[in-house]
Amino acid sequence: MSTRAASAIRHPDEVVCAVRGLTKTYPAVRGRRGTPATPEVRATDGVELDIRRGEIFGLLGPNGAGKSTLVRQMTGLMRPDAGTVEILGHDIVRHPERAARILAYLGQESTALDELTVSLAAETTGRLRGLDVRQARRERDAVLDELGLTPLAGRTLRKLSGGQRRLACFASVLVGERPLLVLDEPTTGMDPVARRAVWSAVDRRRAEQGTTVLLVTHNVIEAETVLDRVAVLDRGRVIACDTPAGLKEQVAGEVRVELVWRERAPLDVPEVAALRERAVESGRRWTLRLAPDEARAVVATVTGGAAFAALDDFTLATPSLEDVYLALGGAARQGLVRA
Amino acid sequence: MSVVPAEVLPGGARAVTGTVRATVTAELGPRARLWPSLVAVYRAQLSRARVARIPLLFVATFQSVGILIMMRGVVDGGSEAESVVAGSAVLVVAFVALNLLAQYFGQLRASGGLDHYATLPVPPAAVVLGAAGAYASFTVPGTLVTAVFGCVLFGLPLTHLWVLAAVIPLAGAALSGLGAAFGLLAPRPELATVLGQLGMSAALLLGVLPPDRMPEAVRFARDLLPSTYGVEAFARTFGADPDWALVLGDLAVCAGVGVVSLAVATWAYRRAAVR
Secondary structure, rough: HHHHHHHHHHHEEEEEEEEEEEEEEOOEOOOOEEEEEEEEEEEEEEEEEEEOOEEEEEEOOOOOHHHHHHHHHHOOOOOEEEEEEEEEEOOOOOOOOOHHHHHHEEEEOOOOOOOOOOOOOHHHHHHOOOOOHHHHHHHHHHHHHHOHHHHHHOOEEOOOOOHHHHHHHHHHHHOOOOOOEEOOOOOOOOHHHHHHHHHHHHHHHHHHHEEEEEEEEOHHHHHHHOOOEEEOOOOOOEEEEOHHHHHOOOOOOOOOEEEOOOOOOOOOOHHHHHHHHOOEEEEEEEEEEHHHHHHHHHHHHHHOOHHHHHHEEHHHHHHHHHHHHOOOOOOOOOEEOOO | OOOHHHHHHHHHHOOOOOOEEEEEOOOOOOOOOOOHHHEEEHHHHHHHHHOOOOOHHHHHHHHHHHHHHHHHHOOHHHHHHHHHHHHHHHHHHHHHHHHHHHHHHHHHHHHHHHHHHOOOOOOOOHHHHHHHHHHHHHHHHHHHHHHHHHHHHHOOOOOOHHHHHHHHHHHHHHHHHHHHHHHHHOOOOOHHHHHHHHHHHHHHHHHHHHOOHHHHHHHHHHHHHHHHHHHHHHHHHOOOOOHHHHHHHHHHHHHHHHHHHHHHHHHHHHHHHHO
């Protein structure tokens, strides 16, 4: 993906969006028949962020980390309990209605557009973003063409595949230019062609208009390839924030070893039994994070002797952002995806 | 797993650099004005309804036609026939504008679909009025078919059917405002559906059945229902010499309720959009 090319046009000194001490607590819910009680949850807990002009800034974390809650507060959809959000000089907590005039938001749901044709969804959204009919139609045609959606223009969103529907929603986000795009998992379900269309459309706007992008994702590979900077979220807190390369350097001394056993781990082999407490188990798969020489010893053990008979597959890999998340104390053992 | 280098932890979680604080200020994008955005929402909703709602419109019409046929065996003519025909015609409006709109907004709210509108600079009134207008428009064919069929079946004159041009939008405004408010205020979508159904059942029972045989309490409930005034206005025009002042009075009540219920729905939308 070619987003690296655009990083030259970043404006490192200009802060587009400043978040300070943002906190939101969902109150405890008393249990009723059929619904268990839930304790008080801090969905965002003192979040501080600076997003600079022209960058693709990512929020990475497993499901339930508070990414969507944070984004909803930053787009004026939800009032925080405390803290401030300033976007391009406007106080969004005090004037939530201004958010709609500064940013375009792609949420996870498409229900508002589902029964419209691709073309009408884009045109209507443009009109509701303040364009007149002629402008809205012109921009609609340009965006559908840019994203390769013109052949689908007359189809209803509901009749499209998940990835195509997502792309159509993304198209409606682009009609009516905005300096900040907030995209909540935009590429879910998309094939590689559609993904490329999304990222090149984003790149073009960054290069031509200095557009800033706030991206929510739980996809580690996507985070590593498209983001300029990433904030790692865990249980409502930002546990790290840097470039993907910078974050990975923090765990550079590590190697990830994945072992997949045929049926179950040969615990009768003492070396394997000793490894068990350091492994994260997921069915037949063990994931270990080890120093390079330890990793070599483990590979030697499992590829020889009795353990090898029980081994189905193994991989050695350099650390990913997922390892960063876990090394920084991320609580969820699963929830980040590599796709 | 203690693989974290010690120096990473303390400052590592900082996303704010402190020195970089040259915030840029941007002009706000344009606000979408009321009428153009109302028209845009109306058009979109109309096309939506064309795709997804046609079967339900048939259901609405057949239901009313069925009631007419059923009542034919009970009622012979006269003022009772007039209220049966008027009631069945307005029932189509109640089914679509009240019941279906309550369901639509209930589902939109529950599924997070309102976020789409809430992050566009569109006046809340445009979203509510656009949707309500589209649903009310979709009652037109069903209401006309029912009214004509009823007049033929009961031998009533077709002379003043033009009054439907006022009855449909005004009763439509009152009922769709109510439907939208139900959908947006109900804490769960199932509850919105139930409220919409109950409202429609009330319109059916209290609107179609001739009022003269009802007990006092039921008649009072009938007076509270906004669709009643649409039914009465329409029923009055079947007479040889309709009292137009009373017709206008009934329509004015519809209009008044419409303004209030649409205002409530707009307020409910605002409340639902920012949680």
